[in-house]
Amino acid sequence: MILFENVTKKYRGTQKPALDSVDLKIDRGEFVFIVGASGSGKSSCLRLILREDRPTSGQIHVAGQDLSKISSRKVPYFRRGLGTVFQDFRLLANKTVFDNVAFTLQVIGKSRGFIQEAVPDTLEMVGLTGKAKRFPHELSGGEQQRVAIARAIVNKPAILLADEPTGNLDPATSLGIMQLLKAINASGTTVVMATHEATFVDIMQQRVVELSQGVVVRDDVEGGYGHTASIPIAELTDTGARVLRTSEEVVRQALAPDVERIRQQDAAAAAAAIADGAVSPAPGVPAAAPQGAVGSAPVEIPLPEPLLSAAAEPVPAEDVAEPLATRLDSGDDLSVPPPPDEAVPGKRIPSFLEPDVESTVQVAETGGFAERLGLSEDDDQGNVGPTR
Ligand SMILES: Nc1ncnc2c1ncn2[C@@H]1O[C@H](COP(=O)(O)OP(=O)(O)OP(=O)(O)O)[C@@H](O)[C@H]1O
Numbered sequence: 563m564i565l566f567e568n569v570t571k572k573y574r575g576t577q578k579p580a581l582d583s584v585d586l587k588i589d590r591g592e593f594v595f596i597v598g599a600s601g602s603g604k605s606s607c608l609r610l611i612l613r614e615d616r617p618t619s620g621q622i623h624v625a626g627q628d629l630s631k632i633s634s635r636k637v638p639y640f641r642r643g644l645g646t647v648f649q650d651f652r653l654l655a656n657k658t659v660f661d662n663v664a665f666t667l668q669v670i671g672k673s674r675g676f677i678q679e680a681v682p683d684t685l686e687m688v689g690l691t692g693k694a695k696r697f698p699h700e701l702s703g704g705e706q707q708r709v710a711i712a713r714a715i716v717n718k719p720a721i722l723l724a725d726e727p728t729g730n731l732d733p734a735t736s737l738g739i740m741q742l743l744k745a746i747n748a749s750g751t752t753v754v755m756a757t758h759e760a761t762f763v764d765i766m767q768q769r770v771v772e773l774s775q776g777v778v779v780r781d782d783v784e785g786g787y788g789h790t791a792s793i794p795i796a797e798l799t800d801t802g803a804r805v806l807r808t809s810e811e812v813v814r815q816a817l818a819p820d821v822e823r824i825r826q827q828d829a830a831a832a833a834a835a836i837a838d839g840a841v842s843p844a845p846g847v848p849a850a851a852p853q854g855a856v857g858s859a860p861v862e863i864p865l866p867e868p869l870l871s872a873a874a875e876p877v878p879a880e881d882v883a884e885p886l887a888t889r890l891d892s893g894d895d896l897s898v899p900p901p902p903d904e905a906v907p908g909k910r911i912p913s914f915l916e917p918d919v920e921s922t923v924q925v926a927e928t929g930g931f932a933e934r935l936g937l938s939e940d941d942d943q944g945n946v947g948p949t950r
Pocket residue numbers: 573574576579580598599600601602603604605606607
């Protein structure tokens with residue numbers, strides 16, 4: 563379905579290639595995560611598949627076509643077999659939900675009757691029945707991404723490319739989007755998803771291709787996100803740190819230094835208050851903590867309850883990770899305590915993500931492969947990012 567043979571991509575004016583001698587074969591019907599640090603080449607990879615860009619060297623075949631042999635004029639026709647979803651949704655702000663999805667079909671000349679049938683079917687599939695007349699700014703972020711997915715799949719594409727589709731969404735909303743992508747994959751569409759979202763990669767146990775500085779360093783059939791040093795847990799932005807990974811291991815590790823720092827601050831403050839005579843030491847607590855032992859005093863740590871339990875000592879790491887992992891997996895609001903029935907041993911996997919569980923979501927039958935049509939090259943013009 564997708565074949566990279568010794569593909570190198572070097573952008574003009576850069577020293578290092580964005581992709582370096584990449585060999586990759588993705589079969590029909592696969593669900594593949596592309597992971598890797600920021601700048602490792604994930605988006606470049608997707609852009610090459612989409613023929614938005616050409617490789618500097620090497621061969622790429624997509625859906626049986628040698629991309630080097632497709633003329634620019636034929637690229638829009640080639641793209642009709644591909645659906646694309648991006649982190650920033652790229653909806654048309656001045657069009658309703660219905661019209662955003664219909665636009666894909668109008669551009670390629672589908673009949674009014676076909677559109678009237680296909681769009682509601684697709685909106686139903688993505689869970690947006692009843693919202694067809696709304697504009698993007700009247701939808702939540704998750705709903706906007708569902709519109710973008712509906713637009714991407716209304717042609718029944720052979721391949722769905724998703725570049726950080728949950729990047730702007732909270733964990734619970736992201737879970738719904740992953741459910742949708744899994745259902746789309748179950749209907750036969752090949753899904754290739756670039757992501758930093760460790761939790762979903764870990765849970766879904768699909769194929770994982772890891773890029774590092776443009777090189778494929780891992781290709782696991784049923785992999786997890788991985789714990790390699792090449793993947794950062796956060797990156798600095800203008801406004802602060804953006805967390806890239808949310809796996810329980812990473813959350814626990816990320817919290818550990820803060821917990822220790824808060825402990826030390828609280829213990830030092832308590833010792834100072836006692837030394838000043840402002841408060842009396844509790845029975846059994848030394849008036850002044852011995853040098854180097856400030857971290858051992860029990861302190862109250864101002865963290866949400868689930869995170870507190872993950873930070874408490876001396877509970878073994880594997881035990882504290884479980885409730886947090888379970889709750890991240892289920893997309894729970896971390897400020898709410900877990901329900902009492904979570905004593906099930908082992909990791910609880912949401913039922914829709916369990917292997918061999920038939921999806922209840924059906925893809926609308928709007929045509930065969932010959933009708934898997936896509937967008938013209940002009941489609942992106944006028945697109946907008948998130949509207950909230
Ligand atoms: N148009 C471009 N011109 C020059 N360099 C580019 C261009 N696009 C990407 N690059 C560079 O190519 C490398 C790979 O970028 P790419 O966007 O593919 O990475 P990525 O893994 O998708 O990153 P992120 O996770 O941050 O989206 C980076 O070093 C980037 O700076």
